[in-house]
Amino acid sequence: MDAKAAPPSGLLSRKDSHLDLVLAGAGVVSARTGFDDIRFVHCALPEIALADIDLSTRWLGYDLSAPLMISSMTGGAVRAEQINHNLAVAAQALGIPFAVGSQRVALEGGSNSGLSQRLRDFLPSVPLLSNIGAAQLLGPQGFDQARRVVEAIGADALIVHLNPLQEALQPGGDTNWRGVLDSINRLSAGLQVPVVAKEVGAGLSPQVVRRLVEAGVQAVDVAGAGGTSWAAIEGHRGQTDRHRRVAQPFADWGIPTAEAVAQARAAAPHIFLIGSGGIRTGLDAAKAIRLGADLIGQAAYVLETALISPEAVIEAFEITVEQLRVACFCTGSQDLASLRRAPMQSTRGDLR
Amino acid sequence: MDAKAAPPSGLLSRKDSHLDLVLAGAGVVSARTGFDDIRFVHCALPEIALADIDLSTRWLGYDLSAPLMISSMTGGAVRAEQINHNLAVAAQALGIPFAVGSQRVALEGGSNSGLSQRLRDFLPSVPLLSNIGAAQLLGPQGFDQARRVVEAIGADALIVHLNPLQEALQPGGDTNWRGVLDSINRLSAGLQVPVVAKEVGAGLSPQVVRRLVEAGVQAVDVAGAGGTSWAAIEGHRGQTDRHRRVAQPFADWGIPTAEAVAQARAAAPHIFLIGSGGIRTGLDAAKAIRLGADLIGQAAYVLETALISPEAVIEAFEITVEQLRVACFCTGSQDLASLRRAPMQSTRGDLR
Amino acid sequence: MDAKAAPPSGLLSRKDSHLDLVLAGAGVVSARTGFDDIRFVHCALPEIALADIDLSTRWLGYDLSAPLMISSMTGGAVRAEQINHNLAVAAQALGIPFAVGSQRVALEGGSNSGLSQRLRDFLPSVPLLSNIGAAQLLGPQGFDQARRVVEAIGADALIVHLNPLQEALQPGGDTNWRGVLDSINRLSAGLQVPVVAKEVGAGLSPQVVRRLVEAGVQAVDVAGAGGTSWAAIEGHRGQTDRHRRVAQPFADWGIPTAEAVAQARAAAPHIFLIGSGGIRTGLDAAKAIRLGADLIGQAAYVLETALISPEAVIEAFEITVEQLRVACFCTGSQDLASLRRAPMQSTRGDLR
Amino acid sequence: MDAKAAPPSGLLSRKDSHLDLVLAGAGVVSARTGFDDIRFVHCALPEIALADIDLSTRWLGYDLSAPLMISSMTGGAVRAEQINHNLAVAAQALGIPFAVGSQRVALEGGSNSGLSQRLRDFLPSVPLLSNIGAAQLLGPQGFDQARRVVEAIGADALIVHLNPLQEALQPGGDTNWRGVLDSINRLSAGLQVPVVAKEVGAGLSPQVVRRLVEAGVQAVDVAGAGGTSWAAIEGHRGQTDRHRRVAQPFADWGIPTAEAVAQARAAAPHIFLIGSGGIRTGLDAAKAIRLGADLIGQAAYVLETALISPEAVIEAFEITVEQLRVACFCTGSQDLASLRRAPMQSTRGDLR
Ligand SMILES: Cc1cc2nc3c(=O)[nH]c(=O)nc-3n(C[C@H](O)[C@H](O)[C@H](O)COP(=O)(O)O)c2cc1C
Ligand SMILES: Cc1cc2nc3c(=O)[nH]c(=O)nc-3n(C[C@H](O)[C@H](O)[C@H](O)COP(=O)(O)O)c2cc1C
Numbered sequence A, B, C, D: 001m002d003a004k005a006a007p008p009s010g011l012l013s014r015k016d017s018h019l020d021l022v023l024a025g026a027g028v029v030s031a032r033t034g035f036d037d038i039r040f041v042h043c044a045l046p047e048i049a050l051a052d053i054d055l056s057t058r059w060l061g062y063d064l065s066a067p068l069m070i071s072s073m074t075g076g077a078v079r080a081e082q083i084n085h086n087l088a089v090a091a092q093a094l095g096i097p098f099a100v101g102s103q104r105v106a107l108e109g110g111s112n113s114g115l116s117q118r119l120r121d122f123l124p125s126v127p128l129l130s131n132i133g134a135a136q137l138l139g140p141q142g143f144d145q146a147r148r149v150v151e152a153i154g155a156d157a158l159i160v161h162l163n164p165l166q167e168a169l170q171p172g173g174d175t176n177w178r179g180v181l182d183s184i185n186r187l188s189a190g191l192q193v194p195v196v197a198k199e200v201g202a203g204l205s206p207q208v209v210r211r212l213v214e215a216g217v218q219a220v221d222v223a224g225a226g227g228t229s230w231a232a233i234e235g236h237r238g239q240t241d242r243h244r245r246v247a248q249p250f251a252d253w254g255i256p257t258a259e260a261v262a263q264a265r266a267a268a269p270h271i272f273l274i275g276s277g278g279i280r281t282g283l284d285a286a287k288a289i290r291l292g293a294d295l296i297g298q299a300a301y302v303l304e305t306a307l308i309s310p311e312a313v314i315e316a317f318e319i320t321v322e323q324l325r326v327a328c329f330c331t332g333s334q335d336l337a338s339l340r341r342a343p344m345q346s347t348r349g350d351l352r
């Protein structure tokens, strides 16, 4: 998510402009998650009690209240600390995992953006996940840097983000990706905590998922297309007209989230699978779970609340949870395992 | 359709706001009945006389002039009595069944909304149907309450509505649905009149239809999606912003009526099948009959006329009947049995 | 196209309002001909000369310059004579057939609307076709009336229009269609000239085409949906609100012209097949011919020019002819037989 | 592209109005290239370096820096010389082929539009291609004229454009195409340089491609639909209303470029295949290459820059190159051969 060449100050200010563009909706493009093309079959006889529906799940040794997580977001220099605080307090209150944004700035000695051991204190009973870019794993220091970001915040796992499109489109991006898979392999084998691999909005293909599983990652997050488009954002913030024009046609590049989840599950039946990318409601979340996800991540959709207060974040997730429960109720699903078997159909097909 | 926890006064006022929202079009959503996706094949040589087309059918021991019925509507405290009067007079004049709305308010000792034995007097020669919510059948008093609502108005059958989505989205809704099927089973076995099961706008799936038939109901009404959306209405009247936001993504939840009718018929070839949910014209009605319905129900579409006079209701249904006759004529169908064999095709398919 | 019960004066004024509504575009609806869903495969190497393309065809013993005809239109009391004059002069100049509108008014002793033997004088070397409604063939006088309309103008053939939807929707329409097929049978056997059967904008289904062929008609004109919708027009001019509301859902009833032509050809490989209904350009005409039509009819599209002058009509048809020639040229088709084998594809299918 | 009958002056002024209409967007129509219907599968683990991606290719004995070319454009009397100069300088700087527009004006003794041996001087190390219309190859002088246009500019190959639709729609167009294939056959056998056949925006069908390959051409350029529509342009500039109306329905005639490329490749697995027609970005270019193209041509899209300066043209192509590289990077394609095997899918299909 960062440009190696950029000095820490440039890196920080870029992060701030990122944030403003996401908040202004610049990353919203015509690419679709695909969730609108599928529909649960309504069950008018649920034979369960809404109050008894069990959304609990386990991950990384923790009991989670619901199959949701706060996805990695960097917050820029000024606001990061406040954002991370609000998100952490909310995650703990909600009983769901919290993944911090890229720790590269901290690594390079810039602001730590609130990413210190203090953060961990807010999160005694939910997973905390570190974040580093794939390109930073390369080179002799790669493994060590990964270890350091995990230790810096006492994380339970390390997320490695794979963002080749973003790096290719942003000025000074890291675009030598030879050896990334090898680094992930070494990381999985040697790191003290599990490794999770994710995209940032263009999706993991089934081929990539298979390679990651073979490399030993503990979980994958498809982070598919249909939510925030980094190409669209680069298309807005490009420093030159030329940069902007190069980025434009890639605004709807990527694998739609619904498709990415379904194909990842088919490619890797046993991996811990996180579905994210444009998930707006608990109904989208229910569909992603139905298609094979174990956990659902949300980033851009909760960003606005993260600027306000922990309570605002909590309310946003509570609404998602409630929608997810209603989806379970109206499909007669007692728990997540049952939801995964609920009848579903494509809305594109013909009437029969 | 009602919240158990709500006091009668709240229940009544909610019913009134329901009505206003339906009349204001708040329940109209993007969900589609699916009728626009199918088309009758025009017959330019009908070889019948329009005047001789026979739309008569029988149900519950009555001869009906046309395969239409007035679907269950509660009318709120103030207007219910007038509405029920207008609808009853019209049903008798038209020779079609009249189903009253939920009798819960009356049961709980609130206004009887004109739902007394007097109503029956207006309806000497057409079926009158009682209405109760599935959740109210639960518990020791369930069977007895069902018996009482039937007796209160001297009904020919009892409609049990299955509305899990509505209950889940409305504040204080009945959301413990364990044992509902068992209650319907007992009701079918023990009640003095036949039992009909219906949804309220989200559709009965083929799986649910099969379970209902096994439970012994005499008829099912799919009440599918594409007409009034209760989620959209709750999305408007929710007392808190949070309620409204929870409801929103469910606005187009449900099985489109055309699909629900076709699948119900395939699942239960011999059940008496009522098609309803978004049926606006006699052409929609003809399509539903073609897909397998024995009778067509209309609620929201006639509500406006029900506030005016019996004559207004009669005219609305006469137009539907005339359209249904034209559809029969232009497919060369002498009667409903013939209409069920009329050639039909999907408008989504390719030209050949 | 007429109401038997109506007095000649009412009949005439209805015809005038018909005309105004068609000219005002009231008959244009969302129903589509289907021609936009198919596409010729461009041939960049035609190996022919545009000037040598041969569009000539034969029908009813005449050599025609192009596979086009002026379809039946009634012109109302005031304008009919002028319209028929302009169309006749143009048909002769163009070398294409001219079909007059319904001759019922003349039959019933009203204005002859220019439909006398004088008309024939303008048309020495092209076919002239009479027109009568199917319902008027019924009864003891039926055959005799048909004979009289043919003789009145010295026609080469008689068109019988089958318009059940129009009759069903118009006040006082003829809606007893028992025996129509029998009458056509007798007519084909006994009339001095060939019989042609056509719809008026809702299309002939393959089933109907087969029955007509068995009844001995010499040609059929599908007159499919996608052009003028009589239901839409009745929906505008209905004398009562009720009439208008009954007609509305039928505005897009009918078999799209492209589909009707293709299916008619498959059902009756040897019948003389006229394609009409919403044909606007020579490209539409080329597609209809490719799908199986022997001749193309145009009515509404040339109506406006018919009010002006023969020259205006001639120019409209010359443009159609030129477009038809360009379509032949760019598919490498030397003549109509070759055009019928030109590669074509659906634009709805997937890319491959 | 020219009218034989027109005097040189008319020919020149027509060329100028062509240019203005293209620049004003008059050729942009609803026809689509089809590239939006296909999508690369994103590869989040490219395992290559963006900087090492190899786009080089060879054609006509030259090494090209990228699989792109400047497609044939005539520039009208006044601006042609400047345009050709700008394009030539840019082609040389970019290391890609330059194809001049129709050399008919020069042949007929009008302005040479900068198409002299001087042009060749700007292009020492990239291919230069001559251009002549198919219809001009006919007749006894045909072969000789072809030889002369090649020699006039010292071209490396001769492009023969096949434009039957354009000729048919433009006043005085060449519309006798008998013998064109034979002439191409003779040309391929006898000309000192290779022959390339192309359309001008309506596409070469697989049937035509096969015939051209049999006739011995060295390369084909599909020049499909979705970019500039000459029918739309003739629909604007037609001298009479009648001309304009004849042209209108043909505005979206033609084989969409994506389809034309894929089908041409299937029909002729070994031909040197140029994909052009509406290619706007390097992402479109990547898709065309994936579908089978060896080289991509752009005309209208670079016209505006050609009026400005060589630098403007260079920048436009550099952006295309950069987008093409990003497409390679995000599909993990090291070079063009690898890009041709990149996973791709239709966006019209259903989710699975
Ligand atoms: C403001 C913002 C900053 C982000 N920063 C990071 C990051 O540093 N590391 C990372 O792995 N993903 C990052 N992402 C990507 C998200 O984690 C997520 O994968 C993507 O936005 C799709 O999910 P969404 O549609 O719910 O936002 C960021 C997203 C946003 C909106
Ligand atoms: C104002 C209103 C009140 C309703 N009340 C009831 C009710 O009390 N019981 C019931 O079974 N259905 C009730 N319904 C649902 C209807 O019976 C019907 O199933 C549904 O509205 C779909 O039909 P429609 O699209 O023709 O309205 C009500 C519908 C409306 C519009």
Ligand SMILES: Cc1cc2nc3c(=O)[nH]c(=O)nc-3n(C[C@H](O)[C@H](O)[C@H](O)COP(=O)(O)O)c2cc1C
Pocket (backbone or CB within 6 Å): C001, C018, C019, C022, C071, C072, C073, C074, C100, C101, C102, C131, C159, C160, C161, C198, C199, C200, C201, C223, C224, C226, C227, C228, C276, C277, C278, C279, C297, C298, C299, C300, C301, C303
């Ligand atoms: C103003 C008008 C009057 C018509 N009158 C007749 C008629 O009298 N008899 C008949 O067979 N068809 C009649 N038609 C139908 C046409 O012959 C034709 O079948 C139909 O309009 C479809 O063709 P179009 O889309 O080219 O108009 C009439 C059509 C129009 C527009």
Ligand SMILES: Cc1cc2nc3c(=O)[nH]c(=O)nc-3n(C[C@H](O)[C@H](O)[C@H](O)COP(=O)(O)O)c2cc1C
Pocket (backbone or CB within 6 Å): D001, D018, D019, D022, D071, D072, D073, D074, D100, D101, D102, D131, D159, D160, D161, D198, D199, D200, D201, D223, D224, D226, D227, D228, D276, D277, D278, D279, D297, D298, D299, D300, D301, D303
């Ligand atoms: C202004 C202009 C002039 C053209 N002149 C010629 C020409 O003289 N000869 C030719 O073969 N093609 C000519 N073309 C067609 C182009 O070479 C090309 O095949 C077509 O425009 C499709 O590509 P595009 O969408 O990139 O413009 C011309 C195109 C334009 C826009």
